[in-house]
Amino acid sequence: MSGIIAIIAFLFLLGILVLAHEIGHFATARAFGIAVDEFGIGFPPRAITIAERKGVRYTINWLPIGGFVRFSGVGDNSSYGIGSLREAPIYQRIAVLLAGPLMNIIVAIAIFTGLTLANGIETADTGLVVSQVYADTPAATAGLQANDVVLRIGDSEEITVGTEIGDIAKANVGTPIPVEILRDGQPLTLQITPGPWTINGKTSPAGFGFAYANRTSTTPADLGQAISYGTVRTFTIAGLMIESLQSWIKGLLGLAPQIENAGMTGIVGMARGTGEIIDRDGWQGYLNWMALISINLGIFNLLPIPALDGSHILFALFEFIRRRRIPVERESLVHMVGFGLLMALMVIVTVSDIQGWMNGTSIFGK
Numbered sequence: 001m002s003g004i005i006a007i008i009a010f011l012f013l014l015g016i017l018v019l020a021h022e023i024g025h026f027a028t029a030r031a032f033g034i035a036v037d038e039f040g041i042g043f044p045p046r047a048i049t050i051a052e053r054k055g056v057r058y059t060i061n062w063l064p065i066g067g068f069v070r071f072s073g074v075g076d077n078s079s080y081g082i083g084s085l086r087e088a089p090i091y092q093r094i095a096v097l098l099a100g101p102l103m104n105i106i107v108a109i110a111i112f113t114g115l116t117l118a119n120g121i122e123t124a125d126t127g128l129v130v131s132q133v134y135a136d137t138p139a140a141t142a143g144l145q146a147n148d149v150v151l152r153i154g155d156s157e158e159i160t161v162g163t164e165i166g167d168i169a170k171a172n173v174g175t176p177i178p179v180e181i182l183r184d185g186q187p188l189t190l191q192i193t194p195g196p197w198t199i200n201g202k203t204s205p206a207g208f209g210f211a212y213a214n215r216t217s218t219t220p221a222d223l224g225q226a227i228s229y230g231t232v233r234t235f236t237i238a239g240l241m242i243e244s245l246q247s248w249i250k251g252l253l254g255l256a257p258q259i260e261n262a263g264m265t266g267i268v269g270m271a272r273g274t275g276e277i278i279d280r281d282g283w284q285g286y287l288n289w290m291a292l293i294s295i296n297l298g299i300f301n302l303l304p305i306p307a308l309d310g311s312h313i314l315f316a317l318f319e320f321i322r323r324r325r326i327p328v329e330r331e332s333l334v335h336m337v338g339f340g341l342l343m344a345l346m347v348i349v350t351v352s353d354i355q356g357w358m359n360g361t362s363i364f365g366k
Helices: 003-031 075-081 083-087 090-119 138-142 165-171 221-251 265-302 311-321 328-359
Strands: 036-053 057-073 122-135 149-153 176-181 186-192 195-199 202-206 210-219
Touching: 003 090, 003 265, 057 083, 083 090, 090 221, 090 265, 122 221, 138 186, 138 210, 149 195, 165 202, 186 210, 221 265, 311 328
Parallel strands: none
Antiparallel strands: 036 057, 122 149, 122 210, 149 176, 176 186, 195 202
16 A cells, blocks of 8 residues: 555544544533633644634644644633633543543444444354464374364363463373364364474474464354444453553563563554555454554553643542642643653654664564
């Protein structure tokens, strides 16, 4: 896919996700009666004002990398999205701030729900599908073939996703064991003797010598099942992202093996990734990619980093605990510095993305 199309596809994706995020903030604020001056897509400087209704100016701004809701205020009180939101009760402030990331989670659930309705639910069946049998290995000698389905090895239970094939091989080195398979739907039993085998100059002391994939089947899903599956998938992925972030932070602190960047990439990298995903998986892959970025956006905005929603929530909780307002000038300064650091980080990551682009390196590390 051409770079221009990939960039357009990514900017469209980002625009949808940012719009959903800011609608969460905006709609919740309006529901509480919190005054809003501006609803903006992108960061200033302002490009155009597309409408002005009930005291709210709706704008599109030149930097297409975010969005904002500018709350009403006088002078410094309107800086950095504080204003009238700052004057609201703390529970309302927190609800408004949480609503943006929550909308990103809802978008992901909606996308996964739609994909599930379209494609059905994939479940793991017993057995493993042989994808390749390597030459001059115990499996090849016994006559195992690609597309055979391995159902049982020796005295083991039926083979499932969690079955450790390698452990079975190590426990039976040099001993012929029966392997029950399906070939073209017909049952067949082979005798395979686990032992050493070599591939690409690397020798394994004990194994069978075949590659395999999980055996799966797909069943149609109704709306309720699709929503349930989409919700579980969303929160499962969110949990994995949080674990990855925790591992990265522990690595930085020297508490765990260091992860280079925990999958961190910027606008250029995500645009390239969008093109790679569409080339590889088509437009359903594009929607799946959109859901993943939406989850990531929701989690990232909840981090207690100045200028992000998580930082505003932290300030609100701090005020609740100490039962005294933080001077607006101090809070504004913290968010201003945080925003500057975020922009600096974005520049650094973007430079790295451009270097990878020039080197022809996939952002997925392949």
